Amino acid sequence: MKIVVAGASGLIGTQLAADLRRSGHDVAAASLSLGVDTVTGKGLAAAMTGAEVVVDVTNAASFGDNSALDFFKASTKNLIAAAAEAGVRHYLALSVVGTPRLVESDYFRAKAVQENLVRASARRYTILRSTQFYEFINGVIDIGAEGNVVRLPPASARPVAAHEVAALLAELATGDPLGNIIEIGGPEQFGIDEIARIISPPTKTSGR
Known part of the structure; x- marks a missing residue:
């Protein structure tokens, strides 16, 4: 089966x-660095030719203002247009848990x-919605850094390993379209401040 990974x-x-x-699947790897620009459409038609499934795991370079929405x-x-032209039978997209409840954020609105x-x-x-990846937690912590102190809210999160998300996407891609969001x-559930204490020196973290 040919599967496009955008x-x-x-x-x-x-x-x-x-x-x-x-x-054993035929994978068409599509990304800007590989000559496929999903924003302009450059290279999409060639990548989609003969594909049965497209998996959209693209992401915006910026999370602020209108950049993410435009992307x-x-x-x-x-x-979607390229998938329709190629007769793709299944469009699988990766999104984020909590998206409908967090539309005050530019990124979640996008x-x-x-x-x-x-x-x-x-x-x-x-559509597969995922919680934050373990691999990106350090980036969240960095956002709360103020000098030698990291100030983070005790909001709860259930971080997941990227390889588990990739494995589920692979399973979904080779199955029938669900016509639904999962x-x-x-x-395990942690407070964001608790995760920071686990992976950072205690003297440099504090909750708020």
Whole structure:
């Protein structure tokens, strides 16, 4: 089966493409660094030729202002159009747990637009929402850094390993479209401030 992985150079895309290839599938790795630009549509038609499934794990370079919204609107529309032209039977997209409840955030508002475009399209689809990846937790902690102190809220999170998300995406990609949204999260719930204390020196972290 030919499967297009859009965003194949990212954390999830790299592992997903490797998982699918190990299972014997023909993977078309699509990303800007590989000559496929989902925002302009450059290279998409060639990548989609003969594909049965497209997995959209693209992500915006910036999370602020309108950058993320502009990215997801253009990228998703182009991917859906190219998938329709190629007769792709299953459109699988990766999103974020909590998206509908966090639309005051520019990034989550952009993700909500992405989800809505997928659901409104004529493509049969599956959307997988994931909690934050363990691999990105340090980035969250860095946002709260103020000199030698990290101030973070005690908000709860269920971080999940990227390889588990990639494995579930591979399973979903080779199955039938669900026409629905499903979620994946880590096995344990932590406060963000608690996670920071676990992975950072205690003298440099504090909750607020």
